[in-house]
Amino acid sequence: MKLFTRLTGLFLLISIIPLAVVGIVAYQSSQRIITQDMLLHLNVTTSLKTTELVRTMRHLEESLLEFAGRPAVRRHTRSLTQFAPDTPAFQAAYFQLRINHVEPLLEQESWLELFLIHARTGKILLSSGSEPENAYRGNEPYFKNGQRDISVQNAYYSISRQMPVITVAAPVTDLRNGALTAVLAGHVDIEKLSVMLSEGLKQSNSQESYLVSAAQLLISSSRFPAKHPGDLARSDGIAACLKQQSGSGAYCDYRGIPVLGAYRWIPEMRLCLLSEIDYAEAFARVRALRLTIVGIAAGVMAFVIMLALFMARSVSRPILRMLAGLDEIGRGNFAFRLEAHDHREIGQMENAINAMATRLGALTASRDELNREIEERRMAEQQMHAARDE
Numbered sequence: 001m002k003l004f005t006r007l008t009g010l011f012l013l014i015s016i017i018p019l020a021v022v023g024i025v026a027y028q029s030s031q032r033i034i035t036q037d038m039l040l041h042l043n044v045t046t047s048l049k050t051t052e053l054v055r056t057m058r059h060l061e062e063s064l065l066e067f068a069g070r071p072a073v074r075r076h077t078r079s080l081t082q083f084a085p086d087t088p089a090f091q092a093a094y095f096q097l098r099i100n101h102v103e104p105l106l107e108q109e110s111w112l113e114l115f116l117i118h119a120r121t122g123k124i125l126l127s128s129g130s131e132p133e134n135a136y137r138g139n140e141p142y143f144k145n146g147q148r149d150i151s152v153q154n155a156y157y158s159i160s161r162q163m164p165v166i167t168v169a170a171p172v173t174d175l176r177n178g179a180l181t182a183v184l185a186g187h188v189d190i191e192k193l194s195v196m197l198s199e200g201l202k203q204s205n206s207q208e209s210y211l212v213s214a215a216q217l218l219i220s221s222s223r224f225p226a227k228h229p230g231d232l233a234r235s236d237g238i239a240a241c242l243k244q245q246s247g248s249g250a251y252c253d254y255r256g257i258p259v260l261g262a263y264r265w266i267p268e269m270r271l272c273l274l275s276e277i278d279y280a281e282a283f284a285r286v287r288a289l290r291l292t293i294v295g296i297a298a299g300v301m302a303f304v305i306m307l308a309l310f311m312a313r314s315v316s317r318p319i320l321r322m323l324a325g326l327d328e329i330g331r332g333n334f335a336f337r338l339e340a341h342d343h344r345e346i347g348q349m350e351n352a353i354n355a356m357a358t359r360l361g362a363l364t365a366s367r368d369e370l371n372r373e374i375e376e377r378r379m380a381e382q383q384m385h386a387a388r389d390e
Contacts, residue, residue: 031283035260038282039248042262046275049197049209050264056110056196057152057269060188061168063109065150068170068184073101077172077182080125081118094126102128112165112189116172117143119180129187130161137185142169146183154270155213158187163230164219166190166269190229194220197273206259206278211271212238219271224255237263241272250279322353329357332364 067073079093102114106128113129122138124131137143145151146169158165166188174181190211197209197220210233211219218233227233236251241263248262253276261276337354 034283035250038260038277039262042260042275042277043248045200045209046262046264046273049275050266050273052196053193053211053273054266054268056193057166057188060109060111060186061150061152061170063105064168064184064186065170067101067105068172070101071175073097073184074172074175074181076101077116077125078174080116081120081181097126098128102126110189110192112187112191114184114186117183117185119147119171119182125182131187140167142167142185143183145169146185147171147180152269155211155217155219157215157217157230161187164190164213164217166219190220198223204277204281206281207276209273209275211273212241213272214242214270216242218254226255235261237261237274237276238272241265241274322349325353325357329353329360335361 076093076097079089080097083090083093085091085094097116105111106114113127113131115127115129115131115133116125117123117137118125122136122143124133124135124137127133131137140153142151142153145153148171150168150170153167153169155164155166157163167185168188169183169185171180172182172184173179193211197211208223210222212233213219216232216234216238218227218229218231221229233254235253237249238254240247242265244265244267246264248260250258250260253259253261258279259276260279260282261274263272263274265271266273335357337357
């Protein structure tokens with residue numbers, strides 16, 4: 001292999017290896033830092049939304065309990081339980097209760113619907129939504145628990161509504177003797193909870209926060225149309241959360257898409273709250289950094305190649321010139337001289353070769369002179385011996 005080629009390869013090796021090591025370390029460090037920052041962001045998001053969700057549910061419980069304790073509500077409810085539906089007293093109490101109390105509460109709070117259940121018969125006396133009046137609800141857990149105190153039936157799948165619901169119930173007692181007359185129940189508007197969970201996430205194309213029940217049902221709306229409330233949702237994050245754990249990491253979400261996610265178990269509601277962002281979006285900055293590093297590396301490599309070629313040529317050219325000079329001197333051309341191009345080591349070597357050629361020339365001339373003298377002396381002696389013999 002020629003000297004020029006070897007020197008070029010050596011310069012490239014010395015230059016490119018450190019550049020590659022620096023690029024790889026920078027890329028891995030950036031990926032690690034971005035992962036830590038994103039997981040911290042998701043954990044904070046999950047924590048804040050958990051607090052907000054629990055606070056919203058407590059507020060709904062308080063509002064329903066306050067509603068059930070209103071004197072007018074208790075008085076009208078007693079009338080609904082005492083009179084037949086076709087009597088004027090029942091009708092007056094029904095419309096007073098609905099118009100003056102139920103409808104204003106629906107407008108103010110995150111209720112999907114409110115309904116009043118007769119404590120003795122278990123039938124619905126009044127309903128503001130799809131729960132049919134006179135339908136039997138005496139076997140429902142929220143009805144049984146709501147007879148004693150404010151209670152929440154955490155997320156479950158309602159066959160009548162064909163969707164997941166959360167139901168809060170509270171007892172309504174007689175204003176005169178405190179006897180239980182009815183149970184006031186309300187389905188929470190989960191769609192409003194979904195809106196609350198999605199607040200602050202519009203700047204991201206894939207980040208979402210959502211709720212999953214203990215039965216692995218998606219409770220809140222997904223921002224991705226492939227999933228709807230009531231669908232089964234499975235992922236490693238959900239599985240860990242349903243073990244009543246809280247944490248974060250990288251895994252595939254319920255769509256099978258790689259994500260960075262944080263999950264938190266909410267014991268008060270027996271729900272999992274998850275905040276996730278697609279891996280591809282989370283590491284878009286890393287990919288941009290990778291392209292930047294590749295671009296810089298390509299530019300630096302081009303410069304290094306040019307520099308390596310220049311350095312190899314600068315080093316190899318005088319060496320090759322000296323080798324050619326030594327070859328010329330070796331063939332006996334002691335008059336040959338190298339032209340010194342600088343005063344550094346290469347120039348000193350060229351001057352040394354020139355001095356060596358001068359000395360070799362002088363020695364050769366001396367040797368030739370001595371040989372001539374010896375030859376002349378030998379010839380003279382031969383002539384003397386010839387003359388003596390004659």
